[in-house]
Amino acid sequence: MGLDTPALVEYICGMLDSTDDVWEVLSTARSIRRFTDEPVDDETLDRCLQAATWAPNGANAQLWRFIVLAAPDQRAAVAEAARIALRAIEPVYGMTRPAADDDSRAARNNRATYELHDRADEYTSVLFTAYKNEFASEFLQGGSIYPSMQNFCLAARAQGLGACLTSWASYGGERILRDAVGVPDEWFLAGHIVVGWPRGRHGPVRRRPLADVVFRDRWDPDRADIAYGRGARPRGGRPRV
């Protein structure tokens, strides 16, 4: 593969991070935003795409198409969409480029997010589309495409591949990606998943405890408090944005 030693070690660590255990996959499929230079081979990617097709969907009509974006023109469009998305999410996340000497958890998270956007033209990614139908609300139609994106991410995690769901196909990037790929307007762009071999490790997701989010039979207003922002928030804690 022509990798130098550190890159080879990273590559092997990524491989070792594969697992067929469903519970490990489900609990450690966190977003990966930093990737090695190693390309994603077709066999690995096809297993992710196959898993995407296994998802439930309304009436099993499979009104979806998955477009692998790897050619230079399409990658350039992805990078432009990523730049636009970054400008949109910075204020929402309250995020700025961290100082070089800032080693806090927030800074490390943000640094990974900036790297993902800055290097978007170097990665393979997959655009998920869904045919617009007249039988369901726009919201409900998401139920026939987002499960396939989750299956894709889980199959990636199982193989040690990193993946990150993005909304680069929304907001200002939608028209750019639509035109670069030629997706007709009667298809939703549901989302866009970037893939690559992780720099760093897969690891457990961070979430609020089950007791915070599960109700029994009746809505509980006392546990329906809202917080925007990144990361799990302790009960009663301040939102992180």
Add this chain to the structure above:
Amino acid sequence: MGLDTPALVEYICGMLDSTDDVWEVLSTARSIRRFTDEPVDDETLDRCLQAATWAPNGANAQLWRFIVLAAPDQRAAVAEAARIALRAIEPVYGMTRPAADDDSRAARNNRATYELHDRADEYTSVLFTAYKNEFASEFLQGGSIYPSMQNFCLAARAQGLGACLTSWASYGGERILRDAVGVPDEWFLAGHIVVGWPRGRHGPVRRRPLADVVFRDRWDPDRADIAYGRGARPRGGRPRV
């Protein structure tokens, strides 16, 4: 458990159907619509709910609540919502109650669908809600709740539990479920999953081949043909509705 012999055999077969292999889980997590009378224990259900919390979601804000519906009043509301949903989907699916002596595949599928709706008040189910936000389109907001529903279904499959995604919380059933549970209008009802121990087996999902739904770099109008209806459809075949 006080089960008679056939019920006991079914129950044990269901248990044997559990697996920790992620590829088996992903490829055989098909919708289950026929259930035994055996109740779903809290430990099994909690593992499904825990898996739901592990799903990716916008900014990891976890703006979701999962409501387990098991009490008589809530089950009655579910059953009413199911009756309404059945009237809505019959014409869409081109579905009628099959004759008793019809043993075709379509008849067997439809019989299971009618049984699910007819017996809706006997089952435990989970209502998935998501807070409406101003940062994303309604469609895109589905991306922060439907992956959690898929994780739930996969965790059910792993444990041998049966699950069926329904849209009973949409259409005419939305108001009924909202009122019975007390969900405020600023939360979406994303969907409703019925759970139970399967009568019959888990098995492979039926889908169009990968080559039908994956494009490389450019949209392919020749492979963007649409078909509504249940089940995988052969290339160039007639829609099944």
